[in-house]
Amino acid sequence: MAPGNTSSPQLSSPDLTSGNSSLHEKNDGIQIFTWDGPGDKRCPHNWSEKKKWLIASISLIGTFILPLNGTGITIAADELATTFDFKDTAWFTPSYWIVTSWSAGGALFVIICMPMLEELGVRRTYLAFYIFFILMVIPQAVAQNYETLIITRFFSGGCAAFLANAISSIIPDLWSTDKKRSVPVAIYILLYVVGNSFGPTIFAAIIPATGNWRWVFYVQLIVYCAFLPLFAFGIKETRHEILLQRYAKQMRKETGLQIYTLGELDKTPAWKRITKAQIRPLYLLFTEPLLFFCTLWSAFAFGNVFVFTQSVEFVFSQAYGFNQAQCGYIQAAIVIGEILGFFGNLYNIRPYLESAKRNKEHPGEPIPEARLYVAIVGTFIGIVGGMLVYAWTTFSGGPWIAPAVGLAMVGFGIQIVVAAAADYIIDAYAISGWAGSAISAAAACENLSAGFLPLSTQAMYTRLGIHWASTLLAGTALLVGLAPVVFLFYGRKMRESSKCNRKGMDELKQEDEEKN
Known part of the structure; x- marks a missing residue:
């Protein structure tokens, strides 16, 4: 599914159509920085379609390849049972625990970590979680006991779910209307579902070719490390509030004036905002x-x-x-x-x-x-x-x-x-x-x-x-x-x-x- 912040970003700012100035004076001398009207080229909504699709496409690659870590190993159930000395029965299937753990991590991370995109921004959050994801795949490849697989896959599954769905926050940052977002969202959901379904097919030939289930993870590591430079250079910051804060900070440094965004003036601690956002999904669900x-x-x-x-x-x-x-x-x-x-x-x-x-x-x-x-x-x-x-x-x-x-x-x-x-x-x-x-x-x-x-x-x-x-x-x-x-x-x-x-x-x- 499409988790994350999938609604258009709502900037707490004056009506952008009311004037051409990006600064709005307050009584205490502080100037509020907003986009310079609805056509401001600095706003991601007004970037060129080529730039939008380039950023979205790079993130969509992650949406497809990251879920492969979840189901790719299911074709090695017999080999895992032999290596770690367990047996599947009609009522007890320990070979699937590594997928259960992976999915449980995804459920938790979607709730806990998605609000971080709003507070910390897309780029640095994405890269930090991607590197952590790779670090969690390494012990899966060299695991000497089944407990190691279960624990590390909980975290890799959490990172994969978070990263694969980061595009759900990027798309509304780039496209402003339902009509413009329809095709990108449809592609996103297709790649997310296919990425979860395609793992057994993609890795089916590895066991017969190598005779070693560890190569499922070795191949994944090669692929994930190969894409790291692409994500490092291709994932750009798209969160409107984060970009506004950068511009405001630059203007404060250059002019010495008290120029801030409304987000910067919000004195509520970030951890309180994140905690509230983490509780809200469960509140709504029930x-x-x-x-x-x-x-x-x-x-x-x-x-x-x-x-x-x-x-x-x-x-x-x-x-x-x-x-x-x-x-x-x-x-x-x-x-x-x-x-x-x-x-x-x-x-x-x-x-x-x-x-x-x-x-x-x-x-x-x-x-x-x-x-x-x-x-x-x-x-x-x-x-x-x-x-x-x-x-x-x-x-x-x-x-x-x-x-x-x-x-x-x-x-x-x-x-x-x-x-x-x-x-x-x-x-x-x-x-x-x-x-x-x-x-x-x-x-x-x-x-x-x-x-x-x-x-x-x-x-x-x-x-x-x-x-x-x-x-x-x-x-x-x-x-x-x-x-x-x-x-x-x-x-x-x-x-x-x-x-x-x-x-x-x-x-x-x-x-x-x-x-x-």
């Missing part, structure tokens, strides 16, 4: 029904990306005699489906924007529920239908391509659901100014689902069998998938009854009254 059920829907879909890292090997080895490498390759079907789902998301942009013509709630703005049109198709035809195809076309001696088509259908649905849920949450809570916190809560739950939902896979497929285990997943998807249908009919009422949205509306009305 007090906002719309967010809770939308998160449940999205988290189940995303968790199935990781479920299939377990079920595919079980199903295709049992029914078709595939080895570990071949099972890794077959998961490319999920990625193919996710790419097709990306185009489904792009298709939905037009009806979403056109919904502004019939919006009676906020005339001229798109209706948030219009995000869900294609998601309903993705849920029922993609996820539910794909799981049933996957379940009931799998037979020993039958064509393996049939369940692979089912996997592609599931991938199609997962991509659409995760993207639509993220967009809908952002739109639903944009008016409150807490969209970033709401999406962080959803992202954390997605990571928890990815870590813990697959722990039941081995038991489920062993006890119920190939057909009925996948059917049970389809039935659960059908039940959870009712969420977008409910939102389509009752989403507006749920948004209007939201306490934080009502608070945001009151603040907007107060601002309008003050201007008038």
Whole structure:
């Protein structure tokens, strides 16, 4: 999903359209520095499209390669069991603990660390966490006991989730409107989901070629170190407040005048602001029904990306005699489906924007529920239908391509659901100014689902069998998938009854009254 600060940056400054001066005098002689009108070229919103896409593309590379650390090692379950002397059973799968630990770290870091982007800025925070991530991959490659893998992957998973989703903060810094952000956000979510799905396929050949699971991490280290210079030179600061503070500091030094941004004049300690931002996602999750059920829907879909890292090997080895490498390759079907789902998301942009013509709630703005049109198709035809195809076309001696088509259908649905849920949450809570916190809560739950939902896979497929285990997943998807249908009919009422949205509306009305 799209965690982080995904709403446009709101600078606490005078109306930029009211004048051309970037300095605003206060009674105490302090001058407030803001952008020099809406066309100020120093503002990231006004950078050239070439520069915007260059910065975004470099960050998007990280969004794709970092999650590979999470699922790439799943193709080495047997080798890990031999090295560290444990055994997977129907009820107990210690080989997956390293993915559970990785995902749990991601859930925690998304909540704890994403607010740092706002306070410390994008560039230095990104590079610090990236270097720490590499340092945590090194002991994974040379681990002499399983505990080392579990502990270090908790931190590498946290860093990977944080870094992979940093683009969710960069995109609104660079593009100012929903229309301009639609394509970058769609690409971001595609690469994030594909990065989590593609690990087994990319690293499937390493075990047969080397006979050593450690090469999965050696290759990752080579790749991550190779990209370090690109990130060091290519990730630029995009946070508006951080850039304003730099310019204000430079002007104070050059002129000796008391020139500050409003952020610098805020005497609230940074740790208090960060702590408040860290608590807010959990508060919203358990007090906002719309967010809770939308998160449940999205988290189940995303968790199935990781479920299939377990079920595919079980199903295709049992029914078709595939080895570990071949099972890794077959998961490319999920990625193919996710790419097709990306185009489904792009298709939905037009009806979403056109919904502004019939919006009676906020005339001229798109209706948030219009995000869900294609998601309903993705849920029922993609996820539910794909799981049933996957379940009931799998037979020993039958064509393996049939369940692979089912996997592609599931991938199609997962991509659409995760993207639509993220967009809908952002739109639903944009008016409150807490969209970033709401999406962080959803992202954390997605990571928890990815870590813990697959722990039941081995038991489920062993006890119920190939057909009925996948059917049970389809039935659960059908039940959870009712969420977008409910939102389509009752989403507006749920948004209007939201306490934080009502608070945001009151603040907007107060601002309008003050201007008038």
